[in-house]
Amino acid sequence: MENVxxxxxxxxxxxxxELKEYLSIPSISxxxxxxxxxxxxxxxxxxxxxxxxxxxxxxxPTAGNPLVYGEWxxxxxxxxxxxxxxxxxxxxxxxxxxxxxxxxxxxxxxxxYARGANDNKGQNFVHIKSVEAYFKTIGKLPVxxxxxxxxxxxxxxxxLEKFLKEQKSLLKCDAVMISDTSLYxxxxxxxxxxxxxxxxxxxxxxxxxxxxxxxSFGGSVANPINELAKLISKxxxxxxxxxxxxxxxxxxxxxxxxxxxxxxLKFSDKAFAKELDVKELKGEEGYNTLxxxxxxxxxxxxxxxxxxxxxxxxTVLPSKAxxxxxxxxxxxxxxxxxxxEFAKYVKSIAPKSVKINVKALHGGxxxxxxxxxxxxxxxxxxxxxxxxxxxxxxxxxxSIPIVVDFxxxxxxxxxxxxxxxxTDDIHSPNEHFSLKNFERGIYSSAYFFNEFxx
Amino acid sequence: MENVxxxxxxxxxxxxxELKEYLSIPSISxxxxxxxxxxxxxxxxxxxxxxxxxxxxxxxPTAGNPLVYGEWxxxxxxxxxxxxxxxxxxxxxxxxxxxxxxxxxxxxxxxxYARGANDNKGQNFVHIKSVEAYFKTIGKLPVxxxxxxxxxxxxxxxxLEKFLKEQKSLLKCDAVMISDTSLYxxxxxxxxxxxxxxxxxxxxxxxxxxxxxxxSFGGSVANPINELAKLISKxxxxxxxxxxxxxxxxxxxxxxxxxxxxxxLKFSDKAFAKELDVKELKGEEGYNTLxxxxxxxxxxxxxxxxxxxxxxxxTVLPSKAxxxxxxxxxxxxxxxxxxxEFAKYVKSIAPKSVKINVKALHGGxxxxxxxxxxxxxxxxxxxxxxxxxxxxxxxxxxSIPIVVDFxxxxxxxxxxxxxxxxTDDIHSPNEHFSLKNFERGIYSSAYFFNEFxx
Numbered sequence: 001m002e003n004v005x006x007x008x009x010x011x012x013x014x015x016x017x018e019l020k021e022y023l024s025i026p027s028i029s030x031x032x033x034x035x036x037x038x039x040x041x042x043x044x045x046x047x048x049x050x051x052x053x054x055x056x057x058x059x060x061p062t063a064g065n066p067l068v069y070g071e072w073x074x075x076x077x078x079x080x081x082x083x084x085x086x087x088x089x090x091x092x093x094x095x096x097x098x099x100x101x102x103x104x105x106x107x108x109x110x111x112x113y114a115r116g117a118n119d120n121k122g123q124n125f126v127h128i129k130s131v132e133a134y135f136k137t138i139g140k141l142p143v144x145x146x147x148x149x150x151x152x153x154x155x156x157x158x159x160l161e162k163f164l165k166e167q168k169s170l171l172k173c174d175a176v177m178i179s180d181t182s183l184y185x186x187x188x189x190x191x192x193x194x195x196x197x198x199x200x201x202x203x204x205x206x207x208x209x210x211x212x213x214x215x216s217f218g219g220s221v222a223n224p225i226n227e228l229a230k231l232i233s234k235x236x237x238x239x240x241x242x243x244x245x246x247x248x249x250x251x252x253x254x255x256x257x258x259x260x261x262x263x264x265l266k267f268s269d270k271a272f273a274k275e276l277d278v279k280e281l282k283g284e285e286g287y288n289t290l291x292x293x294x295x296x297x298x299x300x301x302x303x304x305x306x307x308x309x310x311x312x313x314x315t316v317l318p319s320k321a322x323x324x325x326x327x328x329x330x331x332x333x334x335x336x337x338x339x340x341e342f343a344k345y346v347k348s349i350a351p352k353s354v355k356i357n358v359k360a361l362h363g364g365x366x367x368x369x370x371x372x373x374x375x376x377x378x379x380x381x382x383x384x385x386x387x388x389x390x391x392x393x394x395x396x397x398x399s400i401p402i403v404v405d406f407x408x409x410x411x412x413x414x415x416x417x418x419x420x421x422x423t424d425d426i427h428s429p430n431e432h433f434s435l436k437n438f439e440r441g442i443y444s445s446a447y448f449f450n451e452f453x454x
Numbered sequence: 455m456e457n458v459x460x461x462x463x464x465x466x467x468x469x470x471x472e473l474k475e476y477l478s479i480p481s482i483s484x485x486x487x488x489x490x491x492x493x494x495x496x497x498x499x500x501x502x503x504x505x506x507x508x509x510x511x512x513x514x515p516t517a518g519n520p521l522v523y524g525e526w527x528x529x530x531x532x533x534x535x536x537x538x539x540x541x542x543x544x545x546x547x548x549x550x551x552x553x554x555x556x557x558x559x560x561x562x563x564x565x566x567y568a569r570g571a572n573d574n575k576g577q578n579f580v581h582i583k584s585v586e587a588y589f590k591t592i593g594k595l596p597v598x599x600x601x602x603x604x605x606x607x608x609x610x611x612x613x614l615e616k617f618l619k620e621q622k623s624l625l626k627c628d629a630v631m632i633s634d635t636s637l638y639x640x641x642x643x644x645x646x647x648x649x650x651x652x653x654x655x656x657x658x659x660x661x662x663x664x665x666x667x668x669x670s671f672g673g674s675v676a677n678p679i680n681e682l683a684k685l686i687s688k689x690x691x692x693x694x695x696x697x698x699x700x701x702x703x704x705x706x707x708x709x710x711x712x713x714x715x716x717x718x719l720k721f722s723d724k725a726f727a728k729e730l731d732v733k734e735l736k737g738e739e740g741y742n743t744l745x746x747x748x749x750x751x752x753x754x755x756x757x758x759x760x761x762x763x764x765x766x767x768x769t770v771l772p773s774k775a776x777x778x779x780x781x782x783x784x785x786x787x788x789x790x791x792x793x794x795e796f797a798k799y800v801k802s803i804a805p806k807s808v809k810i811n812v813k814a815l816h817g818g819x820x821x822x823x824x825x826x827x828x829x830x831x832x833x834x835x836x837x838x839x840x841x842x843x844x845x846x847x848x849x850x851x852x853s854i855p856i857v858v859d860f861x862x863x864x865x866x867x868x869x870x871x872x873x874x875x876x877t878d879d880i881h882s883p884n885e886h887f888s889l890k891n892f893e894r895g896i897y898s899s900a901y902f903f904n905e906f907x908x
Contacts, residue, residue, distance in 0.1 A: 209731035215852025219752035229686035277663035298673035303761035398669025
């Protein structure tokens with residue numbers, strides 16, 4: 001093990017240079033103009049996996065961008081780890097807000113700036129590099145590994161979903177390792193064990209059949225914006241409880257142990273409010289901030305539009321107004337049931353004076369992994385060794401829909417060993433990743449293979 | 455008088471052709487690219503007034519578009535009528551919804567389609583043509599007339615306001631005649647005697663200092679869209695009463711006589727709802743539809759925007775949300791006082807978890823003219839003769855801010871002799887004007903001069 005670790009330390013600078021190569025490929029999956037870059041990036045991952053010492057490395061074509069698969073199964077009797085990551089990245093708009101070119105990785109201090117630096121190239125690269133360290137030193141790995149690096153995470157992973165269903169035996173494993181989340185705080189090794197689900201809805205209200213003059217008609221007919229506002233105001237009560245019938249029916253209560261675990265993290269509401277520049281935080285009564293973020297469902301308007309929205313005044317009484325409303329879900333809420341309850345409820349409270357149209361746009365299941373699982377415990381030991389601190393367990397407020405598919409299709413625990421920070425500006429201009437955490441990530445991966453083999 | 459009337463009948467087709475010329479000039483005051491068209495249109499009005507037989511006709515330059523002024527004061531001892539209108543028009547967007555080109559007037563049946571056909575070229579043209587009929591037949595008018603046709607009504611009449619203050623003696627008159635409103639219904643001669651005022655506000659709420667991921671942050675911090683919806687929902691109660699303190703303090707009760715006048719109009723809620731395609735109407739309890747439209751104040755959201763409003767789903771918890779909210783006012787509400795009360799109230803009900811910014815964008819005083827005024831009575835007789843039916847008296851739900859200025863600066867009654875219909879699509883694609891009402895309007899104007907001289 002010592003050899004492996006010192007190899008990583010000695011080769012750190014080369015690893016960073018290779019990461020820069022990886023980051024130089026503008027693999028933006030959303031934009032069809034980058035089709036060739038997707039192929040080029042997949043090929044780069046293939047080359048890296050081969051260089052690392054993996055034997056069977058290939059790309060699988062899909063209806064979209066190719067999947068990269070590589071394996072080494074030379075440890076019979078030992079567990080198999082499937083390492084998942086994605087080589088596609090988000091678009092770079094607004095480009096003018098970038099201080100350095102998004103596809104020319106730039107190092108400032110101990111940060112590397114580039115699109116994909118954190119999400120997810122930097123994070124998946126650590127596992128490739130730890131594998132390399134094993135092969136280049138002791139010539140083998142303590143566990144069997146399978147890599148699955150996709151090119152469509154930022155556009156919904158539809159083809160990966162299909163692949164998971166079709167290739168269950170190819171992908172068979174004892175644990176899925178994903179580094180695509182965040183550390184609880186800088187320097188704190190973190191394993192995430194839960195993700196919220198999502199139910200994303202859209203409501204459109206129609207009042208009069210055309211836009212009217214608010215002078216000539218105002219006061220005589222329902223205004224769809226006013227009615228939409230009333231409707232939205234009725235979805236969450238003064239205590240922060242969502243009023244949709246049966247909404248909380250399937251919500252798992254947080255075990256006392258978990259609430260204590262959260263308390264031990266000593267989250268600072270004051271610092272959080274300051275960072276967001278709000279006078280006070282707001283959420284469901286009876287829960288603290290981390291509980292609200294990780295273990296309680298929410299309802300947020302993600303967008304609203306109606307009438308005249310340019311500068312100045314226009315006296316219109318609009319025909320239509322619409323809102324996008326999403327709910328974050330927690331185990332065991334089912335996004336399909338919630339979508340139905342939501343639609344039923346908003347239709348029931350909409351006044352007769354407007355027509356209502358409700359659409360479900362998008363959904364995803366919540367997930368929680370058992371902290372008692374062998375793989376999770378091994379990962380916690382590994383990150384603790386790499387960071388030199390006790391590992392904390394967190395849940396994430398967001399959703400990674402593919403995690404649920406991995407768990408369901410492969411029937412294996414999913415380890416969320418995040419290495420990023422919430423302040424890394426993923427999906428935003430000036431995305432960056434700490435090179436310190438990049439290095440710690442490679443150590444964490446190496447230690448994990450060793451721990452999981454025990 | 456007979457000669458005048460038959461001249462109008464004989465020259466009707468030429469009048470329509472001249473109206474087409476007037477409508478062919480794209481005098482859109484909002485768009486600076488049409489600056490030259492404004493000048494061209496003012497010159498066209500000058501030419502028409504001169505052709506009609508007026509003596510002193512000229513344009514007055516302003517900081518914006520020129521004002522056209524013309525007068526004939528050859529009836530000493532007789533009253534003076536100031537005829538107001540505007541040659542500027544609204545923009546034509548969305549152009550693709552126009553079935554015929556907006557600046558090539560097209561006649562279909564007895565309707566003429568063009569931007570400005572009703573608002574206001576078609577309506578102010580009737581007075582120019584009735585004056586022409588007098589001069590071309592009996593060579594003089596029974597009253598003194600002054601024309602004031604401006605080019606900035608659609609952008610707030612700021613320069614006219616100034617002109618009114620500065621040129622009180624030039625504009626001195628015994629009545630102001632404005633044809634810029636609507637008939638109560640097709641074929642029904644109508645004099646409007648009241649207009650609502652306006653108080654147009656904008657609210658912006660700011661939650662967190664940046665757009666957040668609704669997964670990572672949802673549930674922990676106030677969402678400005680949800681808070682804005684709550685705030686808006688608190689402005690009007692379940693009975694349709696506006697909840698702003700002191701809002702109704704200065705509202706004049708409708709006299710019993712006026713309520714009976716309204717009842718006599720036999721307004722059909724059913725037909726109105728059907729025309730707007732709504733299942734039921736909605737408004738303040740205790741008042742019927744016409745009372746709600748003409749004599750009661752209202753509060754309407756004219757626009758709302760926040761977060762992600764494109765197609766599809768984006769899980770954003772936005773930093774900001776804003777709404778435009780306007781109130782229609784009735785005598786004796788004061789838009790400046792109402793703006794202050796509104797701002798005070800919304801600030802008082804906004805939660806601490808968001809910052810609130812309130813702006814007053816625009817205001818106008820309500821106005822009611824006495825039905826007993828000599829000028830009003832003369833106009834009612836005139837329209838009754840022209841239409842062959844009893845004239846009805848209505849109020850309008852909308853505002854024509856300049857009416858208040860005319861009343862105040864010139865201390866003269868304002869006659870609102872509207873010739874349009876609410877279904878004429880003014881400010882919308884396919885604006886049109888009935889040629890029948892155009893003709894009746896010219897007769898009405900001619901009869902009015904005669905009646906008012908008595």
